[in-house]
Each structure stands twice: as structure tokens, then as C-alpha cells.
Amino acid sequence: MDCAYVLGRRLDGEGKAVRVWWKFAALAGVMLVHGALAQERPMELTPAGKANLQDTIAQDGRPLFGRPGPSQPMTFPLATCMFPGGLCGAVYRDGTVAVFPRYDWVGTFSDHRAAVRIGGLYGFIDEDGREIVRPEYRIVDDYRFGFAQVDVDGKSGLIDLDGKMVIEPKYGFIRAIGPDRFAVSEDRRLGGMPGGEDFSNRRIGFGGLSDAIFEPMLTDVIDIQGRLIESRKLPIPWFDKDDPSLR
Secondary structure (H helix, E strand, O other): OOHHHHHHHHHHHHHHHHHHHHHHHHHHHHHHHHHHHHHHOOOOOOHHHHHHHHHHHHHOOOEOOOOOOEOOOOOOOEEEOOOHHHOEEEEOOOOOEEEEEEEOEEOOOEOOEEEEEEOOEEEEEEOOOOEEEEEEEOOEOOOEOOEEEEEEOOEEEEEOOOOOEEEEEEEOEEEEEEOOEEEEEOOOOOEEEOOEEEOOOEEEOHHHOEEEEOOOOOOEEEOOOOOEEEEOOOOOOOOOOOOOOOO
16 A cells, blocks of 8 residues: 555544544533633522512511501611522622522621621621631621621630721620720620520520520620720619619
């Protein structure tokens, strides 16, 4: 057989193989790009979630439980767990996704921050869905005056809006009562339920009902440096000295 003919057949076969390989590589590249775009595309609410959102918006501002005057207006982004798979995120009023649904719980926004939970631990996100504080705390409180109470090994401290620990966790309970004033206590009585404790001051009992409502004994007021401003350890003065039951 002519050597030139054999060589030509061989080169032609290699050329076809190269062309097939490039077509495969191009197809794989297109699939990867489409896959990446699909992951970046915000997930939509389920049909039931969309209906629930519309119903919620329709109720916004209406009188609550027959009381006169409108209820407190709703704030957005609105936390919801009505995404496919029961995942939790947040949406704007028009239903577009503000916080991508990848958590198992999302709280209400306060001071432009919302608590999120994943794997049993809590962190915080901003209204654009950015994770400001990675989930690392067992218990957290809502932000007040720019600070949030967090639990570290059974003690409470305060973090700021950037997640920085500004008052070390050494109290039983601590809560901002102003931008530069913080009520603290050695007393520590958590709310919630066993295994799901929180700082809500409400103990969840049998059947999911609250069986006790209480406030921790906030005994002192400190500043951001931890210096004592006011002590509440003194006896509470009587309101009516003739009737000690009235204070």
C-alpha cells in the first residue's frame, strides 16, 4: 500500500479526533457556564410562598385583632422559609430574593441586621444578604442601639454591627438600653425551650404555649468600657408606704 496514502489516512483520523475533542471541550465549557449562572440565579418562592406573601401584604396596615388603628407596618426584607426544600431566606415586597435561601431559620431585621441559623449555630446578615457574622454562637439576641447580645460558653457579651466583640462575655445577661448604656445582671434565666434557648424572656411550655414571662434582674448599668454608671442593687423604694403590696 502506498505510504503516502497510509500517512494521509492517519493524519486525517487524528484531525477528526482533535476536532471531536475540541467540540467536547466547548460543550463542557458551555455546560459549566450555564451551571454557574443557574447557581447565581436567585431561587424563587414556592407557589404557596408567593400566595402567602401576597396575603401578608394585603393584611399590612389593617387593624390587629379588632383593635382600633392599623397594625405596625411590615418591614422588608421579609424573612420566610417558603422556598423549595423548606430553606429560609428573605424577600422584598415584590417577591424578589434579598437573602439567598440557604439557612434553616432567619429572624426579623433590626438595625439592618437579622439573625440566621445553620447547623444549630447563629450568625447575622445585612439587608443585602451579606454574612456579617458567620454562624458561630449558640444563642443570640436581636440588635438594639447597634449592639447584640451573644452567648459564649454560658456567659453573655455584646457585639457591634460589624460583629466585633465590644463587651467581653462575662455577664449572666446584658442588653443595650441606649447607644452608650447597657443593663447587666449576674442572673441568667433563658427563655425558649430546652435545646433551643433564647433571650426572649418567654419560656415555651407544653404544646408550644408560653408558661412564664419574666424579665432578668438587671441590677447594674455600665458604659462601653464596663464602668459602673448606676447600681440597681439597692432596695426598691415603696410607692405606698401604708400598703407594701403596692410599689
